[in-house]
Amino acid sequence: MRKYILISMVLLVLQYNPANAQFSGNSLVEYQLGNIPETDPKDASTIYGQFNLNYRWKSLKASTRIENFYSTVPERSQYTQFTQYSLNFTKKGFKVKAGNFYETLGKGLLYRGFEIKNSILEDQVYRVRRSFFRDTRGIFGGYSNKDISIKILHGNSLSTELPPTFDDNRVDQATASEIKVRIKNQRVGAIYLYNDSPAEKAQYMSFSLEGDITQNLGYYGEYAHRVDGQKFFGHEKEDGYGGYFNLNYATSGFGASVEIKDYHNLFIGSGISDPPTLVKEHYYRLLNRSTHVTNLVDERGFQVEAFFVPRENQLLTFNTSKAINQFGDTKFVFNEYFLEWSIELKDERQLKVFGDYSSDNLLLEKNRYATGIYYTQGMAKNWSFSIESEAQQIEREFSEKENLYNVYMGFIVNKTTKFSGAFIWEFTTDPVVADLQQTEKIEESRHYLSVAFTYKPNRKNTFSLFAGNRRGGPACTSGICYEVLDFKGVELHWAMKL
Amino acid sequence: MKYFILLFFVVSIIEVKAQHPDIELKTLDQQWVSIDGLKGETLTVVDFWATWCKPCVTALPKLAEIHREFQEQGVEFIGINTDGPRNIAKVKPLVKTLGINYPILLDTDNELVNEYNVTAFPTLFIFDRKGELAFTHEGFVKGDEKIIREEISKLLESL
Numbered sequence A: 001m002r003k004y005i006l007i008s009m010v011l012l013v014l015q016y017n018p019a020n021a022q023f024s025g026n027s028l029v030e031y032q033l034g035n036i037p038e039t040d041p042k043d044a045s046t047i048y049g050q051f052n053l054n055y056r057w058k059s060l061k062a063s064t065r066i067e068n069f070y071s072t073v074p075e076r077s078q079y080t081q082f083t084q085y086s087l088n089f090t091k092k093g094f095k096v097k098a099g100n101f102y103e104t105l106g107k108g109l110l111y112r113g114f115e116i117k118n119s120i121l122e123d124q125v126y127r128v129r130r131s132f133f134r135d136t137r138g139i140f141g142g143y144s145n146k147d148i149s150i151k152i153l154h155g156n157s158l159s160t161e162l163p164p165t166f167d168d169n170r171v172d173q174a175t176a177s178e179i180k181v182r183i184k185n186q187r188v189g190a191i192y193l194y195n196d197s198p199a200e201k202a203q204y205m206s207f208s209l210e211g212d213i214t215q216n217l218g219y220y221g222e223y224a225h226r227v228d229g230q231k232f233f234g235h236e237k238e239d240g241y242g243g244y245f246n247l248n249y250a251t252s253g254f255g256a257s258v259e260i261k262d263y264h265n266l267f268i269g270s271g272i273s274d275p276p277t278l279v280k281e282h283y284y285r286l287l288n289r290s291t292h293v294t295n296l297v298d299e300r301g302f303q304v305e306a307f308f309v310p311r312e313n314q315l316l317t318f319n320t321s322k323a324i325n326q327f328g329d330t331k332f333v334f335n336e337y338f339l340e341w342s343i344e345l346k347d348e349r350q351l352k353v354f355g356d357y358s359s360d361n362l363l364l365e366k367n368r369y370a371t372g373i374y375y376t377q378g379m380a381k382n383w384s385f386s387i388e389s390e391a392q393q394i395e396r397e398f399s400e401k402e403n404l405y406n407v408y409m410g411f412i413v414n415k416t417t418k419f420s421g422a423f424i425w426e427f428t429t430d431p432v433v434a435d436l437q438q439t440e441k442i443e444e445s446r447h448y449l450s451v452a453f454t455y456k457p458n459r460k461n462t463f464s465l466f467a468g469n470r471r472g473g474p475a476c477t478s479g480i481c482y483e484v485l486d487f488k489g490v491e492l493h494w495a496m497k498l
Numbered sequence B: 001m002k003y004f005i006l007l008f009f010v011v012s013i014i015e016v017k018a019q020h021p022d023i024e025l026k027t028l029d030q031q032w033v034s035i036d037g038l039k040g041e042t043l044t045v046v047d048f049w050a051t052w053c054k055p056c057v058t059a060l061p062k063l064a065e066i067h068r069e070f071q072e073q074g075v076e077f078i079g080i081n082t083d084g085p086r087n088i089a090k091v092k093p094l095v096k097t098l099g100i101n102y103p104i105l106l107d108t109d110n111e112l113v114n115e116y117n118v119t120a121f122p123t124l125f126i127f128d129r130k131g132e133l134a135f136t137h138e139g140f141v142k143g144d145e146k147i148i149r150e151e152i153s154k155l156l157e158s159l
Helices: A002-015 A285-289 B002-013 B054-073 B088-097 B111-115 B144-158
Strands: A021-035 A045-057 A060-071 A079-091 A094-101 A114-122 A129-134 A136-144 A148-157 A172-183 A186-196 A201-212 A217-226 A241-251 A254-264 A298-308 A314-327 A330-345 A349-360 A365-378 A383-397 A401-415 A419-428 A446-455 A461-470 A473-477 A480-484 A487-497 B024-027 B032-034 B043-049 B075-081 B104-106 B123-127 B133-138
Touching: A021 A114, A045 A129, A060 A129, A114 A480, A241 B088, A254 B088, A285 A365, A285 A383, A285 A401, A285 A473, A298 B088, B043 B054, B043 B144, B054 B075, B054 B088, B054 B144, B075 B088, B088 B104, B123 B144, B133 B144
Parallel strands: B043 B075, B075 B104
Antiparallel strands: A021 A045, A021 A487, A045 A060, A060 A079, A079 A094, A094 A136, A114 A129, A136 A148, A148 A172, A172 A186, A186 A201, A201 A217, A217 A241, A241 A254, A254 A298, A298 A314, A314 A330, A330 A349, A349 A365, A365 A383, A383 A401, A401 A419, A419 A446, A446 A461, A461 A487, A473 A480, B024 B032, B024 B104, B043 B123, B123 B133
C-alpha cells in the first residue's frame, strides 16, 4: 500500500505539466541539548525532524510525511520512518482518501482523528520524540451537498500512547459510516461504528439532531450507545453510552453556549473516541496546566460560556463548568468559575485581566484561586512589549491541609511577528513538582528561568531558540490534552515552509 | 536518513504554483460552501483561527475593522475556524458577539489547514483577483493590524 502510493506520487510528479500542478510542504527540525532536570546525562543531545510533502494535480493530491529522531542516549529508540502517506481525490462534494487521513464522526463521541500542528511529543516512558496526531490508515469515501452528507471509512487508528518505533501501534481496526440529512433547518444524523481491537470487538450506534430554532438560537444533540448485546437506551452499570447536548445563543454584543454531557464506559479500544470535554481550554499558562481531564469510564456535567461586549473595544468572557465522576460508591467533583475582561485602551495599549476559582477533589485540591494581568503596549516602528503575570493558590488536602503557590511572569518584546524575545520566570511551592525524585534532599520550591527568541527572516522560515528551565505538566492545545516533560537546556527549532 | 535528506533536497528546489482545491466546508449556518464561491472582486483575505488561540481571538475584532474599511473596494474576508469538538460550540456565540460580519467556515478535520499548508495559528493569506497568493502572515501581535492594512492598500494600488 505504502509503496503503491509513493510510486503513484512519483508518477504524478513526472507525468503532468507543472503549470497545472502544485507542490506544498513544510519541514520541522528541533535540536535539544539537555534533559529532564537532574536526570543523567544532563547534556543529552537529541534531534527530531519532520518533512511533509504534498503534490496536487487538479482534484488529486498525494502526500507523505517522514519523521526521524536521533539521540546520544542509546536507550532512547532512534528511527527514520514514513509515518504518513496518502492519495486524496476531491471533486464536487465527493471525497476519496487512501492511506492516512483524519476524520471525526459526529462530535467525536465514537471516533475522532486529530493533529496538533507543529507539536512534538515526548513521552515519559520511551523518551522518543514524535509529532502528535491520531489518524486512520485505510480508506475513506464521502459525499456532501446542501441536503445530505455521507461518510464511510475503514482503517486502523493510531494509538497515541506508543511511539513510531512500535510496529504494532495501530491495534484498533474501525469500520464506520455516518449519514446526515437536512430536513428544512434541521439535520438528522446517524453513525455506525464497528471496532475490532485485541481486547474486544464492539459495535456502537449514535443518532444526532442539530439545527437552528431561531436565527439566533441553535442546538446540537447526540446520543451514542454500544449495540452488541446492550439495549440502545439501557443505562446499566456495564453499558457503554454517551450523550452530548449543546444550545447556543448569539446576537451582536452577547453570545452564550450551554453544554451538557453524560459519558459512561465510552473509552473505545485504545482510545479512538474523544467526546467534548466541556472544560474550558485556557490560554493562560497556569490555568491551562490546572485542567480537568475527562474520564470516559464515567463522567457527567455541564459547561456554560458567555461573551459580552459592555462597551466598544471590550470583551467579557465568563465560563463555568462542572464534572462529576462516579467510581463505585465514590463521587469526585470538579468545578470552575472563570471571568476575563479584555480591554483595548487608547494609545496602542491592551489589557487582559482574569480571575478563576476551581476545585477538583479527584486531585485532592479543595480550593484553587488564580488571577492574572496581561498588559501590552505598542511602540514606534511596530515594536511592542507585553508584561504577563499569573498567580495561583491551591489548597490541597492529602494527609494534612497545605497551601501551595504557583507564579508565572513573562516579559516579551515583539517587532510585529518577525521577532520576539521573552524572559520567563515561573515559581512553585508544589511539593509534587518542586521535590526532585533524583535528589536526596527535599526541595520545597523551584524556580524556572528561561529566555526564548523567535525570528522570521521571511515567510518561509521561522527560527526559535529556548534556553533555560521549562516547567512541564498537563497541557491542552487544539482541544487535546497531553503531558509535557520538564526540560533544562537549550533548544533550537527551525520550521520551514515550501 | 537517506529519505530524509532526499525529501529535504526536493523541498528546497521545487517551485510552488498556486492552485485552489475544490474543498467545501460548512458555514456557521450549516451551509456547504467553497472558498472560491466567497472570493472578493479584488482581494480575498483568508484567516485561519481557533477559540483556544489567544492571538487569534485578539486579531478577530481588528480583522473585522479592516474588513469594514476595505469591503467597498471589493476585498472579502473569510474566517476558517479550526476548532474541534471541544470548543466548536463557542464559535458562533463568540463570532456574533464580536460583530464579525464576514463568513466563517468550519474546518473541523483540518482539510483546508492541510491544503494551505498552515502550521501555526493564526495564519492569514491574501489572494489577488486571479487567486494567486500575494501575502502570508503568521501569528498576531500588537501592530500587525497596521501591516495587514498596509499590505491590502499596497495590493489594491497595484491592481
